[in-house]
Amino acid sequence: MQKFKTSFSLFNSLLLKNRERMETKFSQNYINNKFDIQQGKLQQQQRLPCKADFVLLFVICRGGFGRVWKAENKKSKQQFAIKEMNKCKIINKKSVSSVMNERYLLSNLRHPQDKQTKQVFRNLYLAIDLMQGGDLRYHLCKQRKFNEKQTKFFIACLLLALDYLYINTVLHIDIKPENLVFDKNGYLRLTDLGIARIWKPDNENDNSGTPGYMAPEVMHRQAHGVASDYFAVGIIAFECMMGKRPYVRKTKRKIRDQIMAQQVLIK
Structure with a gap:
């Protein structure tokens, strides 16, 4: 158990060093961000694809705004997950800004290790990478x-993703197991990237x-x-x-109070 505590402390110190490094880089990149924040200009793009460019194979899952299809591009034969969103549901749930925000970010972010390009349709469809390994939840x-070795691998993957977001001065804000998905x-x-x-x-x-x-x-x-x-x-x-999570309460306020009242210890 003592070995576990020591290793976890080292793990935390590595997270802290990476956070400090990224905070410095974050501030620098904010000034020279490739996004034009003031004018909200999108980078110049090629012709946007449309629904007719894809074959919708079958429904993978359903969500609050609609459903997600497994689809295949007719020309490249690449497979994607296509989010089909119901316009009325988006408006009724007052989530227009969230959907448009995700569209904006997916249109502009291009990770060098990601060979599949995110594609955005003109209508309420988003074509994104197909992940078939299930989410962390x-x-x-x-x-x-999970054991310590597995956890370190998961966190390393997450830190690489965050590193790329921070280079582009983007905060994710909603990191949780449901938003962490395994690829093949x-x-x-x-x-x-909705929020x-x-x-x-x-x-x-x-x-x-x-x-x-939430912090x-x-x-x-x-x-x-x-x-x-x-x-x-x-x-x-x-x-x-x-x-289990270190802080578990029924309401947001009680969780906040618990975080402020005590420091989590691993026993």
């Missing part, structure tokens, strides 16, 4: 917990997220940066190894 429910090779991918935001200094009013994974400064409506995402990374690391 599914595997947590099945496995209950077993690598963990970060998904769902991700291009960072700005005065972001006190951006308090979206999932209770249990205290976000819940207290304070300005926040990459540390808020790294808080969620720490929660996920704890949950993977211990089989």
Whole structure:
């Protein structure tokens, strides 16, 4: 147990060093961001694909706005997951800005290790990479917990994804097991940019997220940066190894009070 505590402390120190490194880079990139934040200009793109460019094979799952299809591009034969969203549901749930925000980010972010390009249709469809390994929540429910080696691998995958977002001055804001999906090779991918935001200094009013994974400064409506995402990374690391979240309460306020009242210890 002592060895486990020491190793976990070392793991935390590595997270802290990476967070400090990214905070410095984050501030520098904010000034020279390739996105034109003031004018909101999109990078020049090629012709947007349309639904007719794809063959919809079958429904993978259903969500709050519609359904997700497994689809194949007619020319390239590449397979994608296509999110088909119902316009009325989006408007009724007052989520237009969230959907358009995800569309904007998917249109502009191009990870060098990601060979499949995200494609955005003119209508309410998003073509994204097809992930067939299930999300981390599914595997947590099945496995209950993971060993330290497995957890380190998961966190390493997550940190690589965050590193790319931060280079582009984007905060994810909603990191949780449901948004971490395994690809066919077993690598963990970060998904769902619905409430991700291009960072700005005065972001006190951006308090979206999932209770249990939200940093205290976000819940207290304070300005926040990459540390808020790294808080969620720490929660996920704890949950993977211990089989439960460190802070569990019924309401957002009670979770916030619990975080502020006690420091989690591994016994």
